[in-house]
Amino acid sequence: MFYYQRPKLGVAAVAPMILFEAFIPSARQMFWKRQRFPIADAHYAMGFALLAELTGDRGYYDRAVHFLEMLEEARCPGYQLYGWGYPFDWVTRTGIMSNGTPLITTTPYAYEAFSYVYRIDGNRRWLDVMASTAEHAARDFPDRVLGSNIAAVGYNPFDHNGCVVNASAYRAFLLLTAAGQLGRPDYREIAERNLNFVLDSQQPDGSWFYAMDGVRNFVDHFHTCFVLKALAKIEQSTRHAGCGEAIERGVEYYVQNLFDERGLPRPFSRAPRLTVYKQELYDYAECINLGALLRGRFKELDERVNATLADLFARWQKPDGSFRSRRLLLGWDNVPMHRWAQAQLFRGLCFMQFTLQEVKGIEPDPAARTKQNPGGRWAEERSPAMAAQRL
Template sequence: MTPALSAAIDTNAIPEANYSPTGEVLGGVRRFISWLDRYGETSWDFQTFYASDLCRNIKQLYYRQPLLGTMAVSPIIFCEAFLPSARSLFWKRQRFPIADAHYAMGFAFLSRHLNSDEHYQRARHFLQVLEETRCAGHDRYCWGYPFNWGTLRGTIWQGTPLITTVPYVYEAFREVHVIDNDARWREIMRSIAEHGVEDYHDFNTSELASSCSYSPFPEQSVGVINANAYRAFMLTQAAIDFSDDRYSKVASRNLHFVLESQNADGSWHYANDGTRHFVDHFHTCFVMKALAKIEALTGDVECTRAIERGVDFYVRNLFDEHGVPKPFAKPPRLIVYRRELYDYAECINLGMLLRGRFEKLDRLVDGVVNQVLTIWQRPNGSFRSRQLLFGWDNVPMHRWAQAQLFRSLSLLLLKSGQQEDLSGVRT
């Protein structure tokens, strides 16, 4: 670790943002692609520590009996905090559909930005992978996690469709369809939309609002805010793509649930279930991203008002005084890390959607991009996964959040190029 990097970590003396979209960012993206070519498309994951039956049951014990469970889970937490490379001892490298969808989008953005057939072909490759890795046993196209996920509500089994994954895949097929107009992609998009509207359960929460289930099994989780935001966006987009009012009617009720769930200070809890009332960085971005996309599609003034209140909370509570993303507005428990790559990725994604509307947010996003390129990207091209209490977690995890950051930087390049085209100036 260089003295300059050590100083940046120890004092948060982040270099001022001064990057060229076609310079440093493109260089960072190219270094990352070179790393991805060498490393491969499978990886370990944030959940790798708990993917085995033994460790998943230990986690469930923690949920049921916190005192006994804390003792049982302590060795795993120690590895997570101080020996992250131990992941390789707990589970295997896997392919993650949510990561493949982000890679497909990222390469599609690069293909458009650089007019590159090579990147377009790489985007198609990830779509073909997604076709192969859809959930088995379902008539409609859908995706979930490739591991058994132990949650507060029980186990979500491998291959269970998740509404927090499916919309990203819909976007991935849509972004490549924009380039090649391949009817095959549109057929899959329609299948995904049908899955989204038919296979999840809705529970009325007010006259105008309904909360959807996290998976097709309603007992597993209801009231998760970002899940409803995702579904509302995907079905709003699908209603326009396929001129089908069935989608917009369901989307409207999920959207109203999100809008009615916004707190007086502009924040959103993770869930309205009386238990998970924390406010964190990347889930806040998830919600506002969906609202920004819906606003762009429909001009909904309620979305506009919610975004304005949400951004005000976001910039005041989820960055520190140096403009560094904070994982939580207020930590709900003891956490074993200081900074999270996922927060950086989603900050940039949100910032690109809202670019030019909120001056303070624009400045923060510029600083975050600079931090990513000067502190978080490693010499081999990959990105650090977390800043721990002591040192770094440098285990690259496609889902957490190498793929998301690659997409965000690729989107930045595409948006910057579009703005330069409009002004008649190329940097």
């Protein structure tokens, strides 16, 4: 908080860490320990579930289940319902979010992960977690009412001043999806208010500020992707009338302003401060995730995604299979980090492969419909409603 409360002294205090981050990225191990991240486990679970559906390989399914079990263990303690956050104290402009505080920007990914595996095996165990997670998102995160049918959701259960756009987009997606999958129409009204906030927050040029607080009005790459992904998923699963135009305007801004002259992702179109890097893996990962969702719909977006994929494999992947984390002002940050963004990229690449198979009209391996697993059958016991949806 010192950094935000007394900016000049705060900059001096964090300068050594920024220096290390810019020139000696591996030095971050001096400041913190290695640990798991629920958001990373969720992305790995989704990626392996997609591979299981694509190939019928039982090993991929088992890996997906492993990551779900890790998520079950990592749920935030002290809450009746399932939710996930960060395994460290997160210092923000508005206060400190303690280790184990559920976050609306993490919890929806866990919901998706459980739904992906449930789509394969129909195991009631995963459905129960999904139901608990959705109820937690509906019940425990406070809304900030901004109009007759507009509300922004708080980042966590203690945040009553919600104004971060992607947070409301995440909750709207989770609850609108759960309304259909779980037969809970009461979730729809809550989600609609958050969705209206997201749609109302779109700027005339098609962009979204990070937050509508008059302070954090920067526009960056991966947060823009978060908002567009949520709108695309809502549109696909509910055919919501308000999403189409917002997506079209948002994609137009995105392709024109958040890529460089080579058609590769750049971090900001409107930066909040000086940055010590040129490009980062998170932007590449979310570009691919968004591109897979909207594949074939926007020609310019497809071209940007294709360029991103080509550059990713040409310059970012290392001989051991991992990916560089950032292109710095001088050289590279070669330290792979699950959270930032090996996991998101893994899921994105698996999702892109899955999407390309569907675009070509190639069905996933039929063997995936007959193999046995501890929870039942791979597909014979799938819920018809779940099987019909591609999240």
